[in-house]
Amino acid sequence: MTIRVLLFASWAEVLGSRAVDVEVSPDATAAEVLAAVESRARGAALARPAVAVNQRIVAAGTRVRERDEVALIPPVAGG
Amino acid sequence: MRTVVDRAAIDAATLLEEVARSGNGATVLFTGSVRDLNEGRAVTGIDYDAYEAMAGEELQRIVAEVAARYETTDIVAVHRIGYVPVGALSVAVAVAHPRRAGAFDAARSVIEAIKRRLPIWKCEHYANGEHAWQDARVAGARP
Numbered sequence: 001m002t003i004r005v006l007l008f009a010s011w012a013e014v015l016g017s018r019a020v021d022v023e024v025s026p027d028a029t030a031a032e033v034l035a036a037v038e039s040r041a042r043g044a045a046l047a048r049p050a051v052a053v054n055q056r057i058v059a060a061g062t063r064v065r066e067r068d069e070v071a072l073i074p075p076v077a078g079g
Numbered sequence: 080m081r082t083v084v085d086r087a088a089i090d091a092a093t094l095l096e097e098v099a100r101s102g103n104g105a106t107v108l109f110t111g112s113v114r115d116l117n118e119g120r121a122v123t124g125i126d127y128d129a130y131e132a133m134a135g136e137e138l139q140r141i142v143a144e145v146a147a148r149y150e151t152t153d154i155v156a157v158h159r160i161g162y163v164p165v166g167a168l169s170v171a172v173a174v175a176h177p178r179r180a181g182a183f184d185a186a187r188s189v190i191e192a193i194k195r196r197l198p199i200w201k202c203e204h205y206a207n208g209e210h211a212w213q214d215a216r217v218a219g220a221r222p
Contacts (some may be wrong), residue, residue: 009128009200010212047214055133071130074214078158078199079111079170079190
């Protein structure tokens with residue numbers, strides 16, 4: 001299945017886009033989606049992000065479904 | 080209670096007016112602004128990126144949690160996103176409470192949770208034209 005992954009901050013800058021589509025197996029987890037995006041970063045020194053599904057941070061083993069809103073959440077730095 | 084995550088300049092005085100109520104004996108206003116120097120580098124401004132939908136929801140959750148814990152609904156929290164020049168406010172929290180301890184503690188709780196939980200990221204812009212994402216610096220610091 002195809003998952004659209006929203007990107008922010010340094011991830012968006014390194015990948016040159018605010019979102020990428022990745023192809024993963026139908027039973028893919030959040031960790032597998034992250035790995036699919038990481039493979040496109042070609043070893044850039046990026047902080048390891050959390051994964052948000054439908055605007056909530058999820059555990060690595062959480063299953064992702066096709067219409068979920070998925071986003072990579074680097075270490076936050078607001079304020 | 081009111082929360083805002085958007086690009087508009089922050090007017091701290093209006094936050095104070097919003098939380099004012101005759102039952103409140105104490106009001107605390109916290110503001111965060113962009114400073115001109117960070118770790119020895121001259122900063123001209125900060126670009127704040129945000130996962131806007133999630134940040135808006137999370138800020139509402141933060142304020143609701145603090146309101147419940149400290150028993151006051153007179154809380155306003157605003158985070159500006161986009162480019163914020165040196166000297167301008169990037170964040171403001173106003174809390175009014177019957178007592179000063181409650182006002183201080185609730186305001187502190189809101190800003191600390193903002194720093195820890197809101198999906199917002201800083202990109203510092205420097206006087207020499209360079210820029211650096213602060214989330215990337217975290218990665219660079221790791222072994």
